[in-house]
Amino acid sequence: MLAFPRATLRTRRRPAAAAALLKPAFRSAMAVVATLGALFGSMSAAHAALATDNAIPVVAAENFYGDVVKQIGGAYVNVTSILSNPDQDPHLFEASPKTARALQHARVVVYNGADYDPWMTKLLGATAAQSRQRATIVAADLVGKKAGDNPHLWYDPQTMPAVSRAVGAALDAADPAHKSVYDANLAAFLASLKPIDAKVAALRAQYKGQPVTATEPVFGYMSDAIGLDMRNLRFQLAAMNDTEASASDIAAFERDLRERRVRVLIYNSQATEALTRRMLGLAQQSKVPTVSVTETQPAGVNFQQWMLAQLDALGKALATP
Ligand SMILES: [Zn+2]
Numbered sequence: 001m002l003a004f005p006r007a008t009l010r011t012r013r014r015p016a017a018a019a020a021l022l023k024p025a026f027r028s029a030m031a032v033v034a035t036l037g038a039l040f041g042s043m044s045a046a047h048a049a050l051a052t053d054n055a056i057p058v059v060a061a062e063n064f065y066g067d068v069v070k071q072i073g074g075a076y077v078n079v080t081s082i083l084s085n086p087d088q089d090p091h092l093f094e095a096s097p098k099t100a101r102a103l104q105h106a107r108v109v110v111y112n113g114a115d116y117d118p119w120m121t122k123l124l125g126a127t128a129a130q131s132r133q134r135a136t137i138v139a140a141d142l143v144g145k146k147a148g149d150n151p152h153l154w155y156d157p158q159t160m161p162a163v164s165r166a167v168g169a170a171l172d173a174a175d176p177a178h179k180s181v182y183d184a185n186l187a188a189f190l191a192s193l194k195p196i197d198a199k200v201a202a203l204r205a206q207y208k209g210q211p212v213t214a215t216e217p218v219f220g221y222m223s224d225a226i227g228l229d230m231r232n233l234r235f236q237l238a239a240m241n242d243t244e245a246s247a248s249d250i251a252a253f254e255r256d257l258r259e260r261r262v263r264v265l266i267y268n269s270q271a272t273e274a275l276t277r278r279m280l281g282l283a284q285q286s287k288v289p290t291v292s293v294t295e296t297q298p299a300g301v302n303f304q305q306w307m308l309a310q311l312d313a314l315g316k317a318l319a320t321p
Helices: 016-053 063-076 097-105 118-130 159-174 176-192 194-207 217-226 233-241 247-258 274-285 303-319
Strands: 056-062 077-083 108-111 135-138 211-214 229-231 265-268 290-293
Touching (some): 056 063, 056 097, 063 077, 063 108, 063 159, 063 176, 063 303, 077 097, 097 118, 108 118, 135 159, 159 176, 176 194, 194 217, 211 247, 217 229, 217 233, 217 265, 217 303, 265 274, 274 290, 290 303
Parallel strands (some): 056 077, 056 108, 108 135, 211 229, 265 290
16 A cells, blocks of 8 residues: 655755745745734634624635535635635645635634645644634544545545534534524535435446556545556656656556556646656557546536536546447
C-alpha cells in the first residue's frame, strides 16, 4: 500500500519569485488576523447580537463542502468557500488576508484536513481566541484520515454522509430555532446521495478489477470504491506533490498507455504540468479513453451532479471496447 508522505514530498518546485511573494502574503494574513482580533475582541457582544438577525456565517475551505452547507442551511447560512476555482491547483494554494478576514466572522468552519489545506489549521489557530463560539468540522477527522493518507476525501462515498451529518448538528446548535429545517434538509441531502452509491455499485458489478491509471490521485477513493485496479500510484503522488517522477515510473506509465494495458486514463485537469499533459497526449494517440476530473466543484452544478457526471463519463470510457 502506497503512503502519501507529507513533509519530504511537500517541497514544491515553485518559481523563486512566486515563493518570495507567497510568504509575505501569509505574514500579512496573520497581521490582519491580529488587527481584526484586537478590534473584534471589544466588539464581540455587538457582533453576537448582530448574528442572530442574519444568516449564519460559514467558511468552507473547499467549495464542495460549502455546497453541502448551503444545501442543508438554505437561506439561513451565508457561505464563503475559499477554494472555488476549478482552473487552479489547490495543492499550490496559500492563504491570503481575505481568507483570514472571512474566518474571523465564521460561526461554522468546514475544511478537509489530511494536509490538503494546512493553511486552515494555521489561520484557525491564529483566530481561536476571538472565535470561541465557532464550530469546526474537519472531514478527515470524521472519516479517520490523517496527514499522509490520500487527501482527496470527497471522492470517498463515505465522506459526505459524515460531513453532512456534522454540518446539520453544527447548524442545529448555532441556530436551534431552525432545527427542523436543517434536519429535513439533511435527510433530503442524504437521500440525494443514493444515486451516486447506486452508480458506484453498478460500475463495480461490471468493471471490478479492471486496470486503469490516472495522472494524479484525486479520483483514488472513488476508484477503490468501484474496485478498479489503479496503476502507477508513485507517478500520481509525484504529480500531486509537484516533485519529479522517477524515470522508471514515467516509463511504466508510458508503457501502460502505449500497450493499452489500462482501460482508461483518469486525467486531473486541475493539476497539470508538461509531463501529465504528455501522458494525456500519449493516451489519445494510443486510443486509451480519457476521463477528465477536477479537484474543485465546477460552477453551475451541485456536488451530487458533479460526482454523477464524472461517474457517467467513467462508465462510458470503461464501456469503450
Ligand atoms: Zn490533488
